[in-house]
Amino acid sequence: MTTAIETYAPSEFEALVKSLGQPRFRAKQLFQWIYGKGATSYDEMSNLPAAMRAQLAEEAPLHIPEVVDKRVSKDGSRKYLLKLADGNLIETVGIPSRDDNASGDPRRLSVCFSTQVGCSMACAFCATGTEGFTRNLLPGEMAQQLLAVSRDFGMRITNAVAMGQGEPFLNYDNVIAALKILNHPDGLAIGARHITVSTCGIVKGIRAFGVEPEQYTLALSLHSANQSTRDELMPRCASTPLPKLKDALKDYYEHAGRRISLEYLLIEGKNDDSAHIHALIDYCKGLHVHVNLLPMNDVEGSPFKATSKSTLNQWMRELEDAHIRVSIRDSRGSDIDGACGQLKNRLG
Structure with a gap:
């Protein structure tokens, strides 16, 4: 039976090569070729026997996403529309740091990657929420997004954020397998503390993520500490009261x-x-959090508008006065349909 190589977690490569009648060490070679060296074809894997490569092509085909559209922002970020093997489209964003090294190249390259085709959460402010959910992404389909960005920039990825299309914790097992590929020393070798997963607030996923052995980081899309406002903005989260969510964070x-x-758009x-900022300050009591205030990217057809710069700065001051760690996220890609789902919807 044919099973795409993107289906396999790092721990499953040994069983795959064993099923092909190959010795165990071939698993490491195969994994390194795909995720360490970013090979785009089995033909490139010169230290694997030709017979094994032929078997792999037949029984575990390797699919490389096709870049069907790319937008380059004046700030250096790049947004990609990628076509998967089944024809579905996903979005990925590459974000180079603004500071350069001695060679004039960005010191860091972050990738915001998708975890699902579409999303079932239907958040009112999100362009992806208008398209609905199609399917979960496979571990390799997530990792290949980063490899596509790495090839295009010609540099390695230093940071990864599961903050693209989809709710990661509704695809928990595949996302964790993908993170292991990103973190693996024979894979993309990204430090665990440089890998972040953003969730709308799936309590079961938050609790499971807390006991994972790797030092991945967690971001929560909060957007309001007022229950009625959050229910309006994030209707599929309404079944999880804010106190229950806070308990999961603890x-x-x-x-x-x-x-x-805590992400706050x-x-x-x-x-x-003022009522909403006081609700946020109260919600942060007893939590070890850092608040990221997010300037909103305009979404065509959306009734929502970004808050004023003066209000943004006021929130910054009040949170600091309350001794809460806070920053204003550097908004990138607003000129290239940078928000999740914008490019896909515009071209669809």
Whole structure:
């Protein structure tokens, strides 16, 4: 039976090569070729026997996503529309750091990758929410997004964020397998603390993520600490009351010992008034968190608008006065349909 190589987690490569009648060490070679060297064909894998390569092509085909559209921002970020083997489209963003090394190249390259085709969460402010859910991505389909960006930039990926299309914790097992590929020394070799997963608040996933042995980081898309406002903005999260979510965040910190990022998209007239900032300050009590305030990218057809710069700065000051760690995220790619789902929807 044919099973795409993208299906396999790192721990499953040995069983695959064994099923082909090959010795165990071939598993490491195969894994290195695909995820360490970014091979785009089995033909490139020169230290594997020709018979093994032929078997792999037949029984475990390697699919490389096709870049069907690319937008380059004036700030250096690049957004890609990738076509998968089954014809589905996903989005990926490459974000070079603004600071350069001695050679004039960016010191870091971050990738925001998708974990699902579409998304079932239907968040009101998100362009992806308008298209619905199609399917989960395989571990290799997530890793190949980073390899596509690495090839295009001609440099290695230093940071990865599962903050593209999809809710990662509704595809938990495949996402964890993908993170292991990204972190593996024979794979993309990205440090675990430089790999972040962003969730809308799937409690079961948050608790499971807290006991994973690797030092991955967690981001929560909060966007309001007022229950009615959050339910309006994130209707599929309404079944999880904010106190229950807070308990899960406490459990996560107790087990993982790692500070959590709270993502807060400031929307004019919706969640940016004094009542909402006081609700956020109160919610942060007892939590080990860092608040990321997010300027909103305009989404065509959306009724929401970005809050003013003065309001953004006011929130920054009030959170600092409350002794809460806070930063304003550097908004990138607004001129290239940078928000999740924008490019795909525009071209679809």
